[in-house]
Amino acid sequence: MLLTITTTHQPATDLGFLLHKHPDRLQSVELAHGKAHIFYPEAGVERCTAALLLDIDPVSMVRGARNMGGDFALGHYVNDRPYVASSFMSVAITKAFSSALNGQCSKMPELAQQVLPLEAKVAVLPAPKGGEMLIRRLFEPLGYNVHLEPHVLDETVPGWGNSKYYTLTLSHTLRLQELLQHLYVLIPVLDNDKHYFVSQGEIDKLLEKGKGWLENHPEQEQIIRRYLLNLGSLARQAMERLADGQLEEEVEEDSPLEQRRQTLHQQRLEQVLEELKKSGAERVIDLGCGEGKLLRMLLKEKQFRQITGVDISIAELRKAKQRLHWDEMAPRQRERIELMQGALTYRDKRLAGYDAAAIVEVIEHLEPNRLKAFERTVFEFAKPKTVVLTTPNSEYNVKWETLEAGSMRHTDHRFEWTRQEFENWSTGVADRNGYRVRFSLVGPEEEEVGAPSQMAVFELVNHSEHVA
Numbered sequence: 001m002l003l004t005i006t007t008t009h010q011p012a013t014d015l016g017f018l019l020h021k022h023p024d025r026l027q028s029v030e031l032a033h034g035k036a037h038i039f040y041p042e043a044g045v046e047r048c049t050a051a052l053l054l055d056i057d058p059v060s061m062v063r064g065a066r067n068m069g070g071d072f073a074l075g076h077y078v079n080d081r082p083y084v085a086s087s088f089m090s091v092a093i094t095k096a097f098s099s100a101l102n103g104q105c106s107k108m109p110e111l112a113q114q115v116l117p118l119e120a121k122v123a124v125l126p127a128p129k130g131g132e133m134l135i136r137r138l139f140e141p142l143g144y145n146v147h148l149e150p151h152v153l154d155e156t157v158p159g160w161g162n163s164k165y166y167t168l169t170l171s172h173t174l175r176l177q178e179l180l181q182h183l184y185v186l187i188p189v190l191d192n193d194k195h196y197f198v199s200q201g202e203i204d205k206l207l208e209k210g211k212g213w214l215e216n217h218p219e220q221e222q223i224i225r226r227y228l229l230n231l232g233s234l235a236r237q238a239m240e241r242l243a244d245g246q247l248e249e250e251v252e253e254d255s256p257l258e259q260r261r262q263t264l265h266q267q268r269l270e271q272v273l274e275e276l277k278k279s280g281a282e283r284v285i286d287l288g289c290g291e292g293k294l295l296r297m298l299l300k301e302k303q304f305r306q307i308t309g310v311d312i313s314i315a316e317l318r319k320a321k322q323r324l325h326w327d328e329m330a331p332r333q334r335e336r337i338e339l340m341q342g343a344l345t346y347r348d349k350r351l352a353g354y355d356a357a358a359i360v361e362v363i364e365h366l367e368p369n370r371l372k373a374f375e376r377t378v379f380e381f382a383k384p385k386t387v388v389l390t391t392p393n394s395e396y397n398v399k400w401e402t403l404e405a406g407s408m409r410h411t412d413h414r415f416e417w418t419r420q421e422f423e424n425w426s427t428g429v430a431d432r433n434g435y436r437v438r439f440s441l442v443g444p445e446e447e448e449v450g451a452p453s454q455m456a457v458f459e460l461v462n463h464s465e466h467v468a
């Protein structure tokens with residue numbers, strides 16, 4: 001059972017500091033049923049690989065084991081445990097790399113917080129029922145590039161086909177802690193023969209390691225259920241606790257400021273709807289749809305034959321379902337609309353093939369260093385013919401009387417742009433991706449500072465000329 005982690009971050013040997021394991025030494029840690037060895041097959045400045053090799057004793061496991069090997073009597077002694085990555089791997093990760101798993105690095109604390117190009121390879125991974133698709137559905141939404149190589153059952157008898165085992169290679173640019181957390185949770189999710197008794201404490205471990213990514217994972221339910229070994233009530237508790245953590249503070253609905261915001265938002269959505277109608281689009285996608293206000297307006301217009309809402313937040317999508325009265329929707333209406341969880345910063349085939357996209361008050365929620373990934377996802381890969389995008393105008397902030405000048409309107413905003421900044425960015429995006437762009441303001445205009453919100457409408461150049 002072998003896990004390797006490789007980085008090409010330079011100097012690559014920093015991996016030794018991050019893992020708290022010196023590249024020149026072979027080190028071992030004791031596990032309940034064997035040992036884990038940590039060593040570096042390569043340790044150069046350009047590329048460094050750490051290996052975690054598990055040496056499990058199947059016989060020791062039999063003592064005290066309740067259910068090894070199912071009905072198969074010899075299963076106690078002849079089983080795949082020593083070879084496949086299973087929950088043992090998670091235990092070994094916590095033992096061997098505990099600081100890294102907690103995001104700590106005494107020598108280079110800032111490096112532990114940095115995203116690095118990382119590749120993890122799991123030599124033998126079992127894929128239960130869903131097979132390859134299941135593995136992909138677990139890792140791809142987290143942004144990994146997934147490569148799977150099936151193992152044949154028997155090389156001498158090709159006719160028997162493939163076994164349920166794969167070699168999995170994951171590559172991504174992320175923090176080492178995140179990679180370890182993902183492996184810690186998802187390897188046991190794939191392991192049907194989870195060997196230890198699942199206790200309440202397991203929920204805590206799962207939620208701790210899942211923090212920051214499991215809340216928004218599209219396979220959240222399946223991950224939790226499998227991780228907790230299909231123990232219905234424990235899994236339900238875990239899901240409830242995850243959902244609780246997401247409850248947002250309720251806003252004071254009827255304060256004058258809030259009313260003004262709502263009116264502005266309605267105005268903004270109407271303006272977006274007008275542009276979408278004018279574009280002639282039939283298939284539209286609302287990227288970062290939130291609780292689905294625009295989706296509801298789109299549904300009322302017959303012109304839009306297919307409407308898709310995408311958001312990264314499951315909680316928002318749940319609200320959208322409620323707002324749309326999803327469960328009571330007539331079948332013909334429901335056929336027109338689809339909701340899906342997804343990120344706008346990762347290439348995603350499901351986002352392609354639309355006539356128009358709306359992206360309303362979303363970009364300011366992205367980290368500035370993810371804007372390039374967003375641009376590529378939307379304008380290079382999804383490439384709708386029309387993109388209607390809005391964002392706040394920071395110049396107007398002085399006019400929101402209860403806000404101090406210079407502060408942002410929303411705590412979750414990562415940035416807010418002046419009209420010039422928005423124009424510069426949008427013009428660059430249009431030029432780089434073959435669109436033309438025009439701008440308009442949203443909301444009451446004031447001298448000097450403009451209006452509270454701003455809108456850009458991008459049109460794919462080839463398309464409009466083709467049609468003209």
Ligand code: SAH
Pocket residue numbers: 287288289290291292293310311312313316342343344345359360361362365366
């Ligand atoms: N468009 C909606 C919601 C705007 S709030 C409206 O105008 O009412 C911003 C929304 O973007 C939130 O629902 C948030 O969950 C979503 N979001 C933020 N970052 C995202 C990302 N990287 N991918 C997809 N959605 C994202």
